[in-house]
Amino acid sequence: MTDIPYDLSKRDSEKTLCPLADPIGTSSAPCPKEYQICQSLPQHPTAQAETDGQIEANDVKVGNSFSERKKWSLLALFSFSLIVDQWAYTAYFLFTPAVSNEYSIPAAQQSWVINSYVISFGSTILLFGRISDLYPPSTVFTYGFLTLGLLNLIISFLPEMYSYFVFRAISGIAAAALIPSAFKLISGIFPKEQLGKALTIYSAAAPVGGGSGAIIAGVVDLIPYGTGQMSAWRWFSRILAVMIFIPAVGSIWWMPKDIGRDPSRSEESSRQKFIKLDLGGSFIILSAVLLLILSLTMGGDHGFNTAYFIAPFIISLFLFPTFLWYESRLPEGYPLLPPSIFKLTNVGVFLFLGLILFSWWSANLSPLFIIYLTYRGESGIAAGARLFPQAAASIVVTLLLARWSWFTHHPRYAITTGLTLAIAAYAVFSQSTDQVGTDYWKFIFPPEIFGSAGAMMVYSATNVGVMTAVPPSIAGTAGGLLQVSFQVGSALALGIQAGLFTIHDGYLANFKNVQISWYFEMGWLGLGLLVFLVGYRNVKKLSENVEVGH
Template sequence: MTPDIVSPSATVVDLTSHPKWEKETLTISPPADRAIKSPEAVDETGQEGAKVKLSQRKKWTLLAVFSLAMFVDVWSYSSFFIFTAPISQDLDVAFEQQSWVITSYAVTFSAFLLFWGRVSDLYSAKPVFCYGFIALGVMNLVISFLPDKYSFFILRAISGIAGACLIPASFRLIVAVFEPHELGIAFTLFGLSGALANVSGTMIAGFLSFIPNGGQMSAWRWFFRLVAMLIIPTAIGSIFFIPKPSGATADVDDKWKRLDLVGAFSTLGAIVLLILGLTLGAAFGWKTAKFLVPFLVSFGLFAFFFIWEARLPDEYALLPAKTWRIPNFAALIIFALYIYGWWATNFLPFVEIFVNVHGEKPIIAAVRLLPQGFAALAVTMLLTFVPSLVSRPRWTVASGMLLSIVALVLFSQSHTQVGTDYWRYLFPAYIIGSGGMMAVFTGTNVGIMTSVPPEMGGVAGATLQTALQAGSAVALSIQSGLLTVNPGSISNFENVQTSFYFELGWGILWLIGFLLLYRPEKTATADGEAEEGLKRVPLAH
């Protein structure tokens, strides 16, 4: 999803929902109301057992495969905070368009999460995972040889579609192979793989940057080849190793209608046009047709999507209309648009300042940013093992937002960014800001996942992840315009300050709106509810 931060590319919400409503088996299942459960399918707690019975060794080996998928999804986003500048230089990408090095993957990734979750439900999670994994590996290998920016952006977008297959399919397969009492540790380990990828992503990119050659031997090209070497053998093996549970509605005749292709592609078009408009506005001006046309059309597509979904029956809609009637759901989804953008809009400018302005090695820039990753990881662990701290999401979110706002103030006051200035302003801001935003992220996740009924956990989680990733892409696009307000682009810190001031004002506005719109339920208490929410939401990116 971020580097040593929390990556927008990794999905951390349970796109498969609670095991109680999973109906997939090795054969086609009857409708839920007529399903007959055998005694061995129910554990001692009364919950359904794993749908596919495997040995312990095979279960945990499969978890390692799913965790690798999470790992490379995070790397596919986070490492490019280091590689954006060299890729832009090699492929002749204009400064105003550099955010597309990152967002070309994130936009399609976020737009297809709901779609691939639906495909996994209707057919089977195994082919979605296996062939998506293979496609991602092949795309990474091909991208490593591309000579121009246009083919790079197009294939990065396609790889985002492939990457979006992995997370919802992984969640569904984990629920299928693990017993209910094993799911807690399985999801915790799965989520922590994302956290480890956060910490290692920029470091790996930094170490690869020591490769001295250019052209086809550039460091960023070797990164794509490294990822391909990790993925392709594992993905091919997964075809033979992963069992194949059938889709939950594999016996229905109207699968194509249930896929809701119109909804999937209208959201994709809306998000892409919105990001394109913001990018062109930064490059050519905010009063030009190049900005206004895609920007306005995107809002038309968003409106069409919501009208279309409202007219469809719930079982056919990608995002059922009843979802928005859940208390606090709309408020939390709107608020989620801010979260990933906080990390993205400080990582990218600081990396470029350290490397391009101060002439530091990429590995040094990665080390300077490492406190953000460790702070987020520490908060992740704390909230995982002490779930009572997120028992009231309103206060968790508000407290974390205040810390992140303080961090933005400190960011804006740093003028040299190195030496004493780094330790006085940036280091403490990285700690309190990233830790606070991790608390915000967790509180938002738990608030959503504990507010929806179990049977809606999948669509709620996918909607949340879409909002997180789309918000990050929009934030980077807006920042790319603000970094050109004054001459000098990134080398003129006044431009960076302007983007931080904008983020600061936006954060204050979002916090006020959240406090006004969020309505805690009177019955919510909470240690048990928070713990249940954390079980359904692995807390790592």
């Protein structure tokens, strides 16, 4: 399939730039009739056409007239939503034993304390990407955020495990609404020269939230609340609900309603928009992703040679090509996943990196948490403190990349360096023997720092690469697709890792099993590096007037 840049030629034939237009949207000078064009429309964040030094307007409204304080405050809100989303996930690595004991959940079903949230999140995020492209993303974000807060409050009072699993799954759906809508809004709020920096900061919220969630949960777990309705995990959900409600309610009035909205959509009827949701394609891809993650989860719980794994895995493998075939038969503008998105330069390479990358954190955090809590007898906050350097390194790298954002705009440097550090980190991790004392400071702490820093470079460059390679009209879909890659890749790596934990007797108590899984992770990351080096196109200018920012 031939790579093509985002094509502005059709729009150029229909519109003429106003040479008097102020690129930051503050000029009130009138344009001659032959040059009139809506100045509030943004340029594409990567591809640009220049006329007398001015950048062409795009088809999605950008709030360039906003003050700097307003723009960065909105970014802080979006980043906070991603952090609390990660808290709702990682905190339950610590709370799973307490929830399982309280609800008398059998050992074979305890993984659903976490996976009920993860599976619904990963399988619906692409649909919310499409919704954010068709409807105002501000509305999708605000009400998704409010719903997430309400569901966390409800979860804190549930009396038995089945209702808990159901509402955790629904909360995963609410969380899935936040990420693609936030990507869409960020692409609409920030002009090209600030977009890379904004995406870098927003992307950093995921690993920062993942690392800090364990610390927050550990602090809550130290407080002697009691049992039953007064147990620590229930109070964590209530605290989380309050932390969500305050900014979510405020965003009803504070969030700009027209940012990221495609003006052409306003002419479409509700029926046209509903048809363009592509519910048929949505159902197919939702089923495919759900069954794939489910098969890997069940394989880890029951074995990969059982029907629990084989049946849903085979069905999911059939559904993915079925989805692509179905989408290719829809008229332009109607597919949930436009086939043309894969023709955009380097998008396919970045999406493959998404499948590879996110497992860097999950493949070490998951076994290390269990080792420290179960086999080393440490408290939740002590285990969280041991692993917090990964979040700290992500924060530092984010600050540096925000200051020198040119690095993420040169993926060949950022991704090659980052993946090399990430692979080296697992080489050092695997030399550990007991993960505490001197061994921790030699073989766990240092790779946590440089490995997480490297993974953060790749994560930021991948997010920026995808979101600046697509037109803003499909920014929500692109953001959702990238997150699906992260979730599916992480689930795939964790599923394989769970099987590797059983090679020798003793499960995680036998550290040889963990070492084998980390050798696999080194190969997994190495595959990503190889595909990137071979497949990435270092293209600066694809034509005289169209420029790619990588």
